[in-house]
Amino acid sequence: MSRPMSSQELGGNVLHLSRNKEKKESDTVDQTATSDLRELAKRIRQHCVRMTGKANASHIGSALSAADIMAALYGRALRYDPKCPDWPERDRFIMSKGHACTALYATLAESGFFPVAALETFYQNGSPLAGHVMHKDNPGVELSTGSLGHGLPVALGMAISAKRDGRASRVFCLLSDGECDEGSVWESALFAPQHNLDNLIVIVDYNGIQSLGMVNEVIDLHPLGEKWRAFRWSVREVDGHDMAALEEALTQTPYEAGRPSCIIARTIKGKGVSYMENKLLWHYRAPMGEDLTKALAELGQSK
Amino acid sequence: MRNAFLKELFELAEKDDRIVLIVGDLGFGVVTPFMEKLPRQFLNAGVAEQNMTGMAAGMALSGKIAFTYSIANFPTMRCLEHIRNDVCYHNANVKIVTVGGGFAYGAMGATHHAIEDLAVMRALPGMMVVAPGDPIEARAATRAITEYPGPCYLRLGKAGEPVVHQTEIYFELGKAIPMREGRDVTLICTGGILQTAVRTAQCLASGGIETRLLSMPTLKPLDIEAVLAAAQETRAILTLEEHSILGGLGSAVAEVLAEADIPKVPFKRIGVPPGFSPYIGSQEYMQERHGLTPEAIAKTVERILEIVPARAL
Numbered sequence: 001m002s003r004p005m006s007s008q009e010l011g012g013n014v015l016h017l018s019r020n021k022e023k024k025e026s027d028t029v030d031q032t033a034t035s036d037l038r039e040l041a042k043r044i045r046q047h048c049v050r051m052t053g054k055a056n057a058s059h060i061g062s063a064l065s066a067a068d069i070m071a072a073l074y075g076r077a078l079r080y081d082p083k084c085p086d087w088p089e090r091d092r093f094i095m096s097k098g099h100a101c102t103a104l105y106a107t108l109a110e111s112g113f114f115p116v117a118a119l120e121t122f123y124q125n126g127s128p129l130a131g132h133v134m135h136k137d138n139p140g141v142e143l144s145t146g147s148l149g150h151g152l153p154v155a156l157g158m159a160i161s162a163k164r165d166g167r168a169s170r171v172f173c174l175l176s177d178g179e180c181d182e183g184s185v186w187e188s189a190l191f192a193p194q195h196n197l198d199n200l201i202v203i204v205d206y207n208g209i210q211s212l213g214m215v216n217e218v219i220d221l222h223p224l225g226e227k228w229r230a231f232r233w234s235v236r237e238v239d240g241h242d243m244a245a246l247e248e249a250l251t252q253t254p255y256e257a258g259r260p261s262c263i264i265a266r267t268i269k270g271k272g273v274s275y276m277e278n279k280l281l282w283h284y285r286a287p288m289g290e291d292l293t294k295a296l297a298e299l300g301q302s303k
Numbered sequence: 304m305r306n307a308f309l310k311e312l313f314e315l316a317e318k319d320d321r322i323v324l325i326v327g328d329l330g331f332g333v334v335t336p337f338m339e340k341l342p343r344q345f346l347n348a349g350v351a352e353q354n355m356t357g358m359a360a361g362m363a364l365s366g367k368i369a370f371t372y373s374i375a376n377f378p379t380m381r382c383l384e385h386i387r388n389d390v391c392y393h394n395a396n397v398k399i400v401t402v403g404g405g406f407a408y409g410a411m412g413a414t415h416h417a418i419e420d421l422a423v424m425r426a427l428p429g430m431m432v433v434a435p436g437d438p439i440e441a442r443a444a445t446r447a448i449t450e451y452p453g454p455c456y457l458r459l460g461k462a463g464e465p466v467v468h469q470t471e472i473y474f475e476l477g478k479a480i481p482m483r484e485g486r487d488v489t490l491i492c493t494g495g496i497l498q499t500a501v502r503t504a505q506c507l508a509s510g511g512i513e514t515r516l517l518s519m520p521t522l523k524p525l526d527i528e529a530v531l532a533a534a535q536e537t538r539a540i541l542t543l544e545e546h547s548i549l550g551g552l553g554s555a556v557a558e559v560l561a562e563a564d565i566p567k568v569p570f571k572r573i574g575v576p577p578g579f580s581p582y583i584g585s586q587e588y589m590q591e592r593h594g595l596t597p598e599a600i601a602k603t604v605e606r607i608l609e610i611v612p613a614r615a616l
Contacts, residue, residue: 088366135393142364144392147384153354154389157361157369164343165365184385187354195346 034243040110041071041243045272046301047106047119053292055123057131061270061282063103065207066174068241069250069265070107073172077250082112085139091169092142092158096151097176097205098132104141105129113140149182151175152202156188159200159260170199170253178210181219186231193232198254202233202262205240207269209280228262240265273298304459304495305333305402307438311445312370313337316344322449323362327355327373329402333462334372352382356397360389363396368449374403375415379424379456390454391429398448399424400457404434404494405545406580406589407461413579417458421493422550424456425523431476432523434458434544436497437467440520443474451476460495461586467497477521479529485513488604489533492543493519493552499590500543502597507604514604522552530559539569539607545595548574569611573600 048063074080078091095104102122109116121127128137132146142158145151155173162169179185192200206224208215215221225235234255238245246265253261269283270276273295276287287295313336316322324337325346338345348355352373359369371378378399379386390397401417408415424432433448433455435441441459448455472480479491483504492500497518504514515537517529533540540560542553553572560570575593582592590596594603 144388147388149353150357150385150389153357153385154361154364156354157358157363158365159361160346160358161362161365161367184353184357187349187351188357191349191351191354191358194349 034247037071037075037243037247040075041068042299043110044070044103044106046296046299047109047116048102049273049287049292049295049299051102051106051119051122053287053295054120055131056286056288057102057123058284058286059099060102060285060287061209061276061279062097062100062176062205062207064271064273064276065240065267065269066097066100066103066205067272068243068246069174069203069205069267070103072243072246072250074107074111076247078172080111080140082140085113089167089169092155092171094143094145094151094155094171094173095133096145096155096173097148097179098145098151100176100205101129101131101133104133105138108138108140111140114138148176148179149184152185152188156192156197156200159192159197160195162199163195163197170201172201172203172250174203174205176210177204177206177208177215177221177224178218180204180221180224181210189228189231189233192260196258197260198256198258200260201250201253202228202260203250204262204264205267206264207267209269209278209283211283213280225262225264228264232259233262234259235262235264237264237266240267241271304435304438304441304464305462307441308400308445308457308459309333309337311442312449313341315446315449316341319368319449320344321366322368322370324370324372325355325359327352327371327377329373352377353385356382356385356399357389359397360385360393360395363390364393368396368398370398370400372400372402374401375408375417376420377401379420383423386430386454387427391427394429394453396452396454398455398457400459402459402461404458404460405496406586407495409582409584409586409589412583416580418545418547418575418580419550420456420458421522421544421546421552422554425550425555427454429454430523431455431521432458433476433521434494435520436492436494436518437464439466439468439472440474440480440497440518443472444520447474447476458494464495465498467501474520477524477526479517479519479526481516482518483514483516485515486536487512487514487538488608489515489517489537489540490543490604491517491519491530491533491540491552491556493522494545496543496545496590496595499595499597499600503543503600503604506597506601510601510605512604512608519552522555525555525559527559530556531563531565534560534563534565534568538611539571539604541571541573541600541604541607543595543600544574545590546574547577548572549577569607571603571607573603
């Protein structure tokens, strides 16, 4: 099993990794140990709801579904330096489900890449914060996405380069479940184990709802974990809202030396706002007026 | 051209370990030296062009100069959106290389006729488009696109084309290469049909028509200066390409002429009519069926000139 490296192991520079804490040497699940992550996830959700509501934009359900994963990634798993977004040894994160961009923008702002106040400009005329993940003028964004099935091939290229150049960088790529309909995902899934890319980690946000229906009614992915296993990945299936489980899954890669890792995160679309949970409607509708007030209240924030 | 490209790329890659060659499970026999001598700079992506292209973008965003290599329409159209979003939007240093431009694989059928690739690639934001005319241009183009830090499309013919340039050439991306001077008509050609263009000019000369022949290996950005000079210094302009007349060299030149603030000059695109070719066969056969022979082209030039009064120069 790997462990997060100290900054000295990463080249001797004293890096500003304020939110990257060493994982505790303990097998017991200690809820207090993840309280900071749960706090971060809550702030991410608040931002997402506010941004989406203000912008009258879509995809709040997809962002809320991924919020805990994002908190665990940027709060624990990833090695990065917000003061130096291009640090060559950094871990890369690719949000391939680009429509959940508010979750990424909020996480980057909370992690120090740009001011939280900038989130106010989401979806507004002239803002760099577009309605799908955009890299231009957004420090910390590795790849623009929005058309599904693009993130994993690029992540794979980054992982190969890191291996060949002898860099310790890992590449994490977040996919949606509906995205797994795209053939390109499976081209990469076939290719990565062939080259022993154990520095590549896929997380599937498996909330079971895609754009026009339930995943099991559109193109049933079940058994999804078995599919990735059959493609020679090391697979773990976790509750995508159990912070301790997420932390463990994201910080213990690779699960097997020489194999890429896949985390199937069982999630709830719209998680955290009661009236949005498991509702396809909130793939599209923006929380405004009373809806917004109620959502923020549930997330512990006044409007 | 294929061999010239691979030889040049191998030599460049030996000196620069940022260069990686990613093939789409093609290149039997010819990519072997690269594969064996520079294994850490080589990848076979398998039969999976979307992953190949995205992966190349990811490698380029990690500091590599990534070449993807396959035949006909596979590394361009099969994975078009990956080129647009992953390569072009990120200005990733990826070079897309095809073998089999035009009817080089004519007998293999319509799937292997690459006659819309230039149009498609030319439309992509930030994409440099290069189609060398012979092995000499292919080597020079390979060097030039390697030095250029951004997305490029390199369209090659096949192996064994004749060397057309008998003397040293000055090759610069975005610049036409003058092949022959003449004041009656300008023939601008791109890609492997260069030899046919040279023969057309010879054919016309025997009938007393002097041709300015421009090899135009870079389609985008186009050498606007050379086009406008030709429009003002010769009586007519014809373009020649083994490609659909929609969207390729002919269209690029027409766009320049239509918007230029100069008197109208007689103009014609010679190429493949839009649509699937109803034929299959050798490259020579396909060229003949589509009127892309020196004799047929010369006749077209003569017809155009008949209706153009001699210009007072």
